[in-house]
Amino acid sequence: MTLRRALIVIALAAIVAMCIDPRLLLMPFVDRAPYARALEGYPDRQWPLYPRFLEGVHAHTRPGDTIALIVPAMRWDNGYLYAYYRACYFLAGREVLPLVDPQNNKLQQNFRNARYVAVFGVTLRTPADVVWKGEGGRLLRLRR
C-alpha cells in the first residue's frame, strides 16, 4: 500500500467517523421519557402558565380582535420579545399589539387602539371590564 493510499483510507475513515451521530443510532433503544419531560416546558420555563393564559385569551376573543399585551418584563430584549411573539403564535388570527418596540420606546397608541388588554403576571389599574381571569392573568376590555 502506497503512502497516498494509506492517507486516503485514513481520510475516508475519519470522514465516516466524524459524520456518524451515535445519539441518533441509540435513540430507539434508550428511555426517552426523561428527555421528553425536560423538553416539554423548555420554551416557557420562565413563565410556565403563560401558554395556558394565552389559550384562555384565545378562547375569549374572536378573529380580528386587537389585543395589547402587558407582562412583567416590559423591555424588548428582557422578556417582551418572547412574550409578544409567543402571544402572536397562540393568538393567531387576532392582532397582537406590542406596547414596547425593539428600542424599548413605549407605544401608547397601541394601548389606545386595542380592543382588549391581556395582562399576565402583573396588576393593571385602569378603567376596564374583566372579560376573563385565570392562569395568572386577566383579559380586560378597556372602557372608552
Place this chain on the structure above:
Amino acid sequence: MIATLIAILSLIVLGIPITLAVDRRARGPLLLGASFFYGSGAMFLVLLALSVLHIRWTLISVTVCALAVFCAASLLARRRTTGNRQRAAGAHVFDLATLLTLTGYGLDATLVSLGAWDFWAIWGLKGKVFLEMGGIDWRFLESRWNVFFHPDYPVLVPLNFDLIALVNGGWSDRWLGLLFVAWAAALLLVVRALAARETTPFFASLLTFSLASLAVSPWVGYAEGPLIAFGGAGILFVRAALRDDDAASWRHGALMLGFAANCKNEGLALLVAVTIGVAVAGSRGLGGLFFRRKTSRPRNLATARLWPAYALAAPWLLLRLMHTLPTDIASGSTLSRLMARLPYLHQVLALLGAQLTEPWFWIAILAGILVAPSAARRGELFVFLVTAIQLFFYVAAYVVTPNDLHWHVLTSWSRLTSHIAVPITFAVFLMLAKSLRGSQDAPHAEARPDE
C-alpha cells in the same frame, strides 16, 4: 400523527407523476425521494397560487388543485418516453444503519410538540397565521411590528405546515416533526441513488449512512431541514448533470434548487452560487473532467439549463417586492456597515473559526481534499466552488449585518455551515473512494443511466 402521515403520503403520490414527467427513467430510491420533493414543492405552489387568486384554502380547494397538477403531470409523463429505466440500486447492510439513523431522528423530532424559538416566532407562526386567514396574510407580513420573523423569507415551509393542518382539520404542532424526517429521507434516497451511479453498493451505502446524520437537521421546525434537503439534492443533481451531461439531472437539479430558493433566503444565495459554479466549472478548460461524453450543446449554455430554478424563485421575489417586505440584512446603510467592519475582517473570520461546530469534521473534509490526487480534485471543482461561494456569501452577510455581530454568529453560524455539509461530504467521499479503487469511475458501478 395519522393526519401528518396521510399528508406526507399524499405529497409522495402527487410527486410521482411530476418525477416521471421530469425523468421518465426514475425508479427505486430516486423515484421515491424525488416524488416527495416534488410533492412538497408542488403543494407550496398550489397554496401560493390559491392565495394569489384569493381562493380560500380548504381541503377541497387544495385537493382539486392538486388533482389538476397530478393529471397534468401524468399526461406529461406519458408523453416523455425517451431513455430506458435505470436499474435499481442494490441494497447493502449499511442501508439498515441509515434506516436506524432516520428512525432515531424520527423519534427525536417527534418527542414533544415543536417548541424551538424560530418555529413559533417565524416558521410555525406564519403557518398558523396563514391557516387562520385561509391564505397568505399580507397585512400580517407587512405589519411594522413583525419585522423579527423575517417577513421577506419565502414560505415553502409554512405552507407545507398548512397542508398538514388542512388534512388534520386544524393546527397542531405535535407531529409536524415527521415532515422534517420526510425531507431528510428524501435527500438520503436521492444521495443513495446518485452515489450508486458512480460507485459500488458498499461505498454508496456507506456514504449514505455517513450523510444520514448531516441530512437530518437538529433544528426541527426551522427551514434548515428542507433547505439542506432541497439544496443538497439540487447541487448533487447539477453535479451529476455536469458529469454525465444528462438532461434529466439538469431538470432535477434546477427544480430542486428552485424549491430551495423558496425555503430561505440562503436558498436564493445557493442558487446564485450554483449558477457561478456551473459557469466556471462548465466552461472550457476547467470542466474537461465533468464532460466525459460529447455534449450535444455548447458548454457555455450550461447555466441556461438552470432557468427552471429562477422561474420557481421568481413568484415569491415578485410578491415580496410588490408588498415591500423588508430584508433585515439590507436595512439601513449596508455600505457604511461594510466599510466599518472590513478592517476587522480577520477578527470576524477568527470568530467564525472559533465558533465552528464540529471542527474535526471540517478538518477531515479538508484533509480528504488534500490527500486526493489532483485529477480527482479537479473533477469535483463544481462542488468545491459552490461550497466556497456560499461560504463567502455567509461571511459577507455577517460583515454587513445590522445585528450585533457576536449574537448573529452565535445564533446562526452552526446552522449555516449545516447547509453545505452534505454536498461537500458527498464529493470528497466519492473522490477518495474512487481514488482508492484506482480509477475515476468504478468498473462495477451500478445503475448507470442508460443512454
